[in-house]
Amino acid sequence: MGKVYVLGGSQTDFERNWTKEGKNVIALLKESISDGLADACISYDEIVSLNKNNRVACFVGNFIAEEYVGQGHLGALMTEVHPVFAGVPSARYEAACASSSVAIDAAVSKIKVGDYDLAIVIGWELMKTVDSKVCGDILGKAAYYEKEAKDIEFPFPKLFGQLADELIKKYDLDPTRFFNALATISVQNYSNAKRNPLAQTRKWFMNYEQASHRNTTTNPLVGLSLAVSDCSQITDGAAVVILASENYIRHRKIVGAPIVKGFGHRVAPMTFKKKIEESAQNKYILPWTRQCILEAYERAHLTVEDMDFFETHDCFTSSEYAAISSFGITVPGKEYEAVEQGITAFDGTKPINPSGGLIGCGHPVGASGARMFLDLYKQVAGKAGNYQLKKHDNGIMLNIGGSATTNYCFIVGKDDENE
């Protein structure tokens, strides 16, 4: 099987509200596709010539456009973006907030087996078309809606609030210490986002004082003990990733492109209750998340020691907290130590979310997987600008759908054999 290279991509400015701009999904897709292709130095003419021999395909990640913008058949929608996409194989992939990871996975597989030479992956979501309560209800469809979300206001903060409570119970944590660690996680993400010119919260204020004082007017509780500062916000946006085959790289004489080194994909029981019941005897609170990461390491023949940085799915501070041990940065139950000691901070030895993550950068749900993957690429390629890390040979991302139901990992790194 051939290697899969990452040529580049694009992210829209997550500060933008496309509804307020009066623009529709086609406008969003046109901008991100043209920016992504330009970044990877690919012209529309080249798409035409690759398509003649069936060597290019599009992979669209989106959770629930039917509800947010009243549109389905999203793979075919690419033909409205540019006439060159007529005839190009294209389909939509869905796994809630991990939708664009499934799209990446499909693209990687097709390139690996030699079906295509070029894959255009786009993840997107326009969420600001509805008010926040309706948005929360729509997101509830990523859970078992009937049992976990129907007639519940903001179901997801409550599910991840339960995760926070279960973490305390399982590891017998000091609640104050635990919630202060969650506050630090929030502040780290906000602070990292200040360096990211495309981050939704880059102008927003957050500090430890604000994040650690919950249940105030400006930091109300939204999901059990979790407050607004513990949550990612509603975001509009898209992210594009361009992948290529060895054949393509050789032909175009491209050197130094990062490669996809491994993946992991595991699905845990749908409901949060079953997840917790199932993991009662396990060291890890989310064993399938841990398993997914382990398998990505194994496929890449790497360990946590080799990881220079991490992009994780901090839809809530509690999900980033649980990811720390899942990545293997600490043993389960001791995650707070990594947070307190600054190990996961921007200048720490195992930085998590240098981009600002979902809390800082934003979380257009169908785009987040592609956005994380793009950030792995940017770091490894040395193109992360103000948030470029010093050590950036290998990075891993964890993208989850639902209450850590679908778990997806990718490892992107330098192509050591072609240095």
Added chain:
Amino acid sequence: MGKIVIKTVTVIGANGTMGSNITGIFASFGGAKVYMISRTLDKSIAAIEKVVKSVKADSIRSKLIPGDFSMLERCVKDSDIVFESIAEDFKVKQEINQQLARLVTKNTIVCTGTSGLSVTHLSEIFPPEIRKNFLGMHFYNPPYSMTLCELIPTKYTSNKLLNDIHAYLTGVLYRTAVIVKDSPAFLGNRIGFYFINEALINSEKFKYNGGIDYIDAIFGQFSGRSMAPLITSDFVGLDVHKAIIDNIKNNTSDYTNSSFVSPEFFSQLIRNGKLGRKTRGGLYKQELREDGTKRYLVYDIDTKEYRDVIAYRFPFAEGMKKSLAVGDYRSAIDILVDNKSIEAEICLELLLKYVLYSLTVSIDVGFNVNAADDVMAMGFNWCPPMAVVDAFSGSDRFADLAKKRLSPEYLKKINFDSVIANIVPSKYDFRRYFKAK
């Protein structure tokens, strides 16, 4: 590394719109203790809620210390920065500065928030050893989302202090800090009110076409701004608008001087106390109907009466919005250029003039053309001038268009070729500014 540490700030006029907002910026991002000085202690106490709301953070409450002028001496002596944010009146500011001159030490940084008075004249109220620590710091409203901060040094200001404050504003307060010269209205308002006042002059010229709301409909969000120009005037206040243009008209002498005149109807509205949103009536007026719904009225220059705002539908504007809605920016600009209606011509002409004036004045008042982009994007939320050029497909096409569509007399007044030669690609993406509305 020689970074300055700002632990304590005194804001004088902390209950005002700008004073309370700026207090919030220092207390939140800066983490500074802020003494809030207002005319009365009650006013300062009441302003705390505004401050907290402005940065959406209860956590800064402990940083806010309300006070009145009787506490000024103690507050100033304890402060690294003293920020004056009182009425835009030289005499009033002079009085405060004379008081401050007696209270500050040679290490205190003194800033004025003036939006147009001479910072040099204000600094000369202080003894020479204090002048080196004095500079203008001009924030835009509301600073939480509009991150522009113009920094205005005088000939006395220490270079080291200027660099330190610039680093503090960008690195700690996350401002878009732009150093500008001590010139009337500085850079943002000079460019912004050039545009707004040209729109105002046009509203009188085209009063039989509808006047105020007619012109605002021509410069809607589709033309690259978040708020139409005359609504902006109504928002900032007609009196403030007039003070800014009078200052520029009387104290500058470039080719646009006649663009800063005040139409008679405008001066009359001000004399009648119709100052805009703050007085519930100005260029526009909102009324509540009996059923509780809002009624939007506009001042009709011809009839001198308020009437309902008209929902104009110009073919060029509708065409642009349709193209922008699906992300066809090029076709939207083509419509603007190719449509020969009077409305499209008014719109295009002022956009061209806006870019040319920005290029000219950014060199005089700022230090490079990027300064014009920073002030218009981060102070006004308008498509900044270099990004407008990008939207027109670059400087060659822009120059051709300007030559074709502006009068030879107009072009003669500016050094066209050298002005065009200064165009650089913008660091701002024009696409977000051209809205399909």
